[in-house]
Amino acid sequence: QQPVQSPQAVILREGEDAVINCSSSKALYSVHWYRQKHGEAPVFLMILLKGGEQKGHEKISASFNEKKQQSSLYLTASQLSYSGTYFCGTESPNSGYALNFGKGTSLLVTP
């Protein structure tokens, strides 16, 4: 079952902040975040493991609340290069370690 992402799309001006949410109806072991530009391969951003850790990558950070089965990706002081589609992925214990991806959140950063 796909995790649910929200919002579906967001438009920002350069320098603004955004939050992308990912929730699952099943217990989560980990949450993976990827960004994809149109027609290209998804690019790995970060993994959050069970334990409630929060990670950061430059001005992009994320949190993981396994009790609520939710993760959020935080983009601060957005840059034009942040534009793309963001996907969260959760591991399915019934499918090896294959990732089950949400439908994505389209982010557009404008000058």
Add this chain to the structure above:
Amino acid sequence: DGGITQSPKYLFRKEGQNVTLSCEQNLNHDAMYWYRQDPGQGLRLIYYSQIVNDFQKGDIAEGYSVSREKKESFPLTVTSAQKNPTAFYLCASSITSAGVEAFFGQGTRLTVV
């Protein structure tokens, strides 16, 4: 350089023909995966393999077949039974463990006319 290579980047086929998409990796990963991507649908799992000579169906395996004769290679065949094969196909690989990064190829865009 280590990586995962998909070929070709663009592929056109006539309806009713089988077509095979190539995926090769030199990362020494045991696990390999095939995903299909349609606009607004995210990535959906077609097949996965955790070890040579073994593979499992994913969520949308109907109309597809795979083989895993070598660790480095995981080709996907789109058969004529696949009702709507036009899509962007992504191959990925990882070590066989939970909580690790998956590495993706650049994708193959298949158009069936």
